[in-house]
Amino acid sequence: MIRLLATPLLFVALLLQSIRLALGQIWANKMRSTLTTIGIVIGVAAVTAVIAALTGLRAKVLKEFETFGTNKIFIIPHWPREGKFRHFNWRHIRFMPKQFENLLERCPSIEDYTLMTERSLTVYHGVQNIEGASINGINPSWHRIENRSVIIGRPFTLMDEEHGWQVCLITPDVRDELRLDRDCIGKRIVVGRRSFEIVGVVEGRVKGGMFGDMGSSKEVFIPFETAWRLWEPWIYAVASCREPELSKEAQAELRFYLRQTRRLGPGDPDTFRLEVIEEYLKSFNKVAMAITAVAGGVVGISLLVGGVGIMNIMLVSVSERTREIGLRKAVGAKPSAILLQFLVEAIVLCLFGGLLGILIGQGMTSMIAKIPNSGLDMAYIPLWAVGLSFGFAATVGVFFGMFPAIKAARLDPIEALRHE
Amino acid sequence: MQTMPQEKTDRTVIRLQDVRRIYKVGVERIHALDGIDLDIRKNEYVAVMGPSGSGKSTLMNILGCLDRCTSGTYELNGRNTTRLSSGGLAHVRNTQIGFVFQSFELLPRLNALKNVELSLIYAAGTTWLSRRTRARETLVRVGLTERVKHRPNQLSGGEKQRVAIARALSNNPSILLADEPTGNLDTKTSEGVMKLFDQLHREGQTIIIVTHEEHVARHAERILQMRDGQIISDERTGPNRVTPPSQEAHHE
Structure with missing residues (x-):
């Protein structure tokens, strides 16, 4: 021993x-x-x-x-590489607002969604201007999906949406660069030769991060309907699901729903893409x-x-x-x-x-x-x-x-x- | 392990039978040891003398289990060491042999106490405290009570050799092997060190000293003269104590 x-x-x-x-x-x-x-x-x-x-x-x-929202799903038009849609022109690929009309009833896992447009234009106020400002068309539901608070003024309402009013929300960067007052509600700025009334200031994107750097901090938001009437632009959508765990079901529902509204036959490839944050991760x-x-x-x-x-x-x-x-x-x-x-x-x-x-x-x-x-x-x-x-x-x-x-x-x- | 007849095991510590050590240098074969037969009994005080090249250092290395003989057998305390592995030889050195070198061989970065502890470090079942106690006791035994926390470069030659002797004794060896222990010391200090050997002998220690100095050899009670790898004379100059005065247990 x-x-x-x-x-x-x-x-x-x-x-x-x-x-x-x-x-x-x-x-x-x-x-x-x-x-x-x-x-x-x-x-x-x-x-x-x-x-x-x-x-x-x-x-x-x-x-x-986390601030961006892990339960968000991006819905983006997509050109299939094969099948009969390969030869389709862009009119068939782009989204139309009516393809999303009863999305919320048909997709129970989706809490909310907003249609989005994005384009780059010069914004004027008097002699000041910003070249290449990001002009975004959004639904009022955008405020519930994005966690960005309205600092001054009010968010968009259904009224703005339905009437297609020429109102806008701007970020503090836009306000400062256009030399507007801190409280700039009621002032008018010119976007694409049209005059918009400022109804609120919305906080800028999170700075210094991966996604903050991807977009401009000079953003102007206008009602989606207004953008649609003016330019009939390409649109995409952002949806949020009720729980992050429901992401897979939500995607399946969306896919089923969109294939129907976009009249895709069995065997046809998707003409859209669903992207979730996990993909980026x-x-x-x-x-x-x-x-x-x-x-x-x-x-x-x-x-x-x-x-x-x-x-x-x-x-x-x-x-x-x-x-x-x-x-x-x-x-x-x-x-x-x-x-x-x-x-x-x-x-x-x-x-x-x-x-x-x-x-x-x-x-x-x-x-x-x-x-x-x-x-x-x-x-x-x-x-x-x-x-x-x-x-x-x-x-x-x-x-x-x-x-x-x-x-x-x-x-x-x-x-x-x-x-x- | 080989057991010896009973009446011999209690007396004989070292038994060499026809031990040869042959070095090969190129094609030449050098017989450093050429058929050595030698019995050394417990408590003997032996001096090995001879000119340089006579084989006394080789004999020392073989007795100290630093080297193996080419042929013949070497029994230490009745146990044949000829076929031991290098690890086995190390164990034998650790438990049964104490070396004293001409140039002391103290480690310069360790103090006297730690130098004495050195061989105990490699022994199984020693604790820090038991090592420390044993080292202190051994230093007292060699007459060094002060300056135990000093490093070798702060000690005199005589003190250094006392520390080295204490290190050799710390594991209670069966044999104490000293290779020219006074070679680096002046006459007066040499006498002191030799008196210490005499004292250890009286306490029952088996001692083998290799020397070429007559006055050192005179302390011993048995003198071996070597030449060309052979023992040419073996004379007893003093009374050989058969029974040691103190019954110290030598463990294996």
């Missing part, structure tokens, strides 16, 4: 001893140890910074989706994976170089301490004990490099997070990345420390003691 216990106990004691010795050795050769581990430091710093940036970006995107994940793979390759190379450095310094260490090894063997250190000592030293050296790397990575992360408008302000190093870095560092230590450690373990004690 005692013998059974003695062996693992001896191992633990030797391990602790080896760690103490290794720390002492590193402390005694501070400069050398630091320079040696620089490869590991750079590798770990790079990987943690990249992971931190991606994690931050992901958190940002997820947060954006998926493509983001794909990009993130690619970036991680590239960063991983770079890090792999730098760890390899770092590992060779570790091996080199360990060989130096073994040859410098040949007499010590000889003595340790003479007093009864088994080859395995010597192996352990030098292996632990290499691992501790690498972990030390890993620690330095994580600290530098943290510094880089803090700097990245301060870059304005990069969407990286939420960058942070997740705990698993810390674990991963230490794991990698330790692996490099084992891999590249093994050869010098074996060399030390195999030294002949007599020759080692004779070594000068």
Whole structure:
């Protein structure tokens, strides 16, 4: 029983001893140890910074989706690649408002929907103008789907919609750029040679994010009916389902409904597309994976170089301490004990490099997070990345420390003691 | 393990039978040890003498289980060591042999106490506290009560060798092997160290000293003269104590 216990106990004691010795050795050769581990430091710093940036970006995107609404479904016209609709012209592909007329009754999982149009026009107020402002036609239900509050004035009503009044909502950016007063209700702006009365100011998009950057912050909203009467533009729709979990059912209902209203026969391909936020998340994940793979390759190379450095310094260490090894063997250190000592030293050296790397990575992360408008302000190093870095560092230590450690373990004690 | 007849196991610590050690240098074969037969009993105080190249260092290495003989058998405490693995030899060195070297071989970064603890680190079943206690006791035994927290470079030559002897004794070895222990010391300090060996001998320790100095060898009670890998004379110069005064248990 005692013998059974003695062996693992001896191992633990030797391990602790080896760690103490290794720390002492590193402390005694501070400069050398630091320079040696620089490869590991750079590798770990790079990987943690990249992971931190991606994690931050992901958190940002997820947060954006929450404000954006994870239960939204985009309904977009789509040209099929095959089938008889391939040769159809755009009149058949585009949506018509009447195709959505009784959508809410037919699709029980859909809570609300809004038809949308979007075009880019110059907006005037007196001598001020904005080129390329985004002009959006929306239903009043848009206010329930988008979580964007009306700061001043009122939202659109059914009256605006039914009469096709030339009224508009603007974002604060439009107001400021047109040099309008803070309270600009009742003022008139010119959009596409027509005069619109401002009835409210609606808050701008979330800034600095993936989706905020995709669109202009200079938006003018007009009733959908008004836009339709003026331009008969291409339209798309945004629907929201009652619960995020109902997304799949809602999509199925929509598809069934739209195939009917668009008079698609059995076997005909869809002439529309349904897009949900998850799709975007998926493509983001794909990009993130690619970036991680590239960063991983770079890090792999730098760890390899770092590992060779570790091996080199360990060989130096073994040859410098040949007499010590000889003595340790003479007093009864088994080859395995010597192996352990030098292996632990290499691992501790690498972990030390890993620690330095994580600290530098943290510094880089803090700097990245301060870059304005990069969407990286939420960058942070997740705990698993810390674990991963230490794991990698330790692996490099084992891999590249093994050869010098074996060399030390195999030294002949007599020759080692004779070594000068 | 080979058991020896009962009346011999309690006395004989070392038994060499026709031990040869042959080195190959290129095509030449050098007989460093050429048929050594030797029995050393418990509590014997042996000096091995001879010119350089006579094979005394090789004998020392074989007795200390640092090296294996090419042929012949070496029994230590009745146990044949000839076929042990390097790990097995390390275990034997750890539990049964204490080395004292000419150049002390203290680790410069460890203080005296830690240097003494060194061999105990590699022994199974020792705790930090038991190592510390044992190291302190052994240092007291070699007459070093102060300066135990000093590093080797802060100690005098005599003190260094005392620390080294304490390290050799810390695991309660069956044999204490000293290779020119006074070679790096002045005459006065040498006398002090030799007195320590005498004292250890009186306490029952089996001691083998390799030396080429006559006055060192005079302390021993048995002198082996070597030449060309052979023992050419084996004379007893003092009374050989058959029964040690203190009954210290030597564990394997």
